[in-house]
Ligand SMILES: [Zn+2]
């Protein structure tokens with residue numbers, strides 16, 4: 001019933017299925033062999049692996065001994081994580097690592113996020129109050145632009161749904177558009193209220 | 200699970216009742232209800248946000264003291280922010296292995312969060328806050344990120360789950376400052392989560408696509424659309440019971456609303472339609488064969504004296520298919536056949552930690568197979584009260 005490890009006689013507890021070009025590749029390993037071959041059970045493994053392979057394939061950073069000068073220059077000033085360390089487990093040491101490794105992270109982020117390079121989405125009030133007016137304006141502009149694009153996309157889908165007589169979907173899409181507009185007008189009211197308060 | 204403890208096959212003498220369980224574990228998880236949009240195919244919808252506190256090192260660089268502090272700050276916040284009518288907190292590092300596994304099986308913590316052999320003073324301090332009794336909300340503290348907020352719902356309800364978690368996130372942010380950059384968004388330990396920190400996933404039951412041999416096509420299509428496809432228990436888990444999780448991967452450069460729209464309005468409805476089409480096709484072209492497989496599965500569940508998890512999950516999957524297609528109406532003691540809810544519950548109850556909790560003691564593999572068969576048989580053949 002239970003499968004044996006590909007490498008030894010123990011029971012396989014780690015199963016990896018990779019689909020490449022439509023071909024399914026399976027690996028079944030016991031925990032120890034999995035660990036030895038660098039597979040650990042972590043969320044989002046496919047992407048983690050992608051990053052690891054990508055970093056290695058692109059030769060983004062030469063592996064330098066930790067004591068060497070370049071490695072130290074390449075450490076995060078806050079938490080002292082080096083980029084080589086990050087490559088090892090795919091985890092950063094602190095929030096400042098993003099600034100310290102920005103140049104090296106960018107191509108990797110693009111690859112992992114379907115080309116995405118900058119944040120578009122929710123803006124936390126408290127944290128945003130500390131990033132400066134310029135940054136707030138830019139982030140808000142990105143959010144507004146994205147919303148317009150999305151509204152255009154949903155309108156097109158709505159037209160198509162009506163054409164195809166998929167009325168249930170059309171009703172849902174219409175409802176979605178109404179909610180977006182409602183939120184927009186609410187946000188404008190809040191902004192106006194805030195500005196009024198500040199004046 | 201709300202009908203406990205009377206419906207649990209007790210294998211121990213009376214009077215030797217197990218310790219009272221942690222409250223959440225005796226209650227029913229709302230996502231098992233088997234209702235909501237497209238519940239014939241979509242078992243549950245889950246939304247998770249990754250968040251970190253500003254000015255505190257991430258897990259890899261945190262000292263024990265950092266971790267203890269982070270945990271206290273987060274626990275105090277989430278337990279005092281009135282996030283739900285009732286929340287419980289579980290110290291994972293202080294919990295025995297069976298409790299941890301139970302939480303993993305209920306999808307309340309990740310495998311990674313539950314790892315370890317049992318209470319051990321040297322383990323990394325970490326925990327989880329859970330809303331009870333619905334278990335709709337779970338907040339992991341000191342996982343890969345300081346906070347992992349999760350909302351889960353029955354059926355296709357990603358929008359509702361997003362609204363739940365969005366509000367929770369606001370309440371927490373009113374008290375704590377998140378690590379955030381206007382350029383990269385919410386800063387996470389792993390750059391694959393940076394930006395929105397959002398993971399939306401649906402648990403799909405796709406027996407029709409498996410029986411018609413189309414499942415690989417769907418998996419390939421999902422992978423091509425940069426979605427992740429995983430089994431019932433996530434990463435590295437085998438797709439047992441024809442259950443598959445589909446989730447977004449990109450979190451940078453895509454808004455929450457966009458990810459929601461793509462999954463809930465574009466991708467999932469198509470997979471649901473595809474699965475329903477397969478079911479209709481099976482009914483039209485392979486009716487006898489389909490009936491046979493479903494009734495054999497029913498026969499196995501109500502007759503077997505020993506059941507492995509895989510066997511039970513495989514048969515439960517077919518029975519769930521039969522229930523959703525109305526093919527099992529004459530099965531069991533009720534007039535309407537088994538309910539979706541009972542089948543969903545059983546898919547959880549047959550898992551090793553749940554089984555041992557139900558019986559009230561630790562069991563070896565052989566004992567588990569016997570207890571599993573007894574539990575399933577009792578649940579499916581005993582006349583329903585409600
Ligand atoms: Zn091995």
Ligand SMILES: [Zn+2]
Pocket residue numbers: 076077078079080081092093094095096097098
């Ligand atoms: Zn750092």
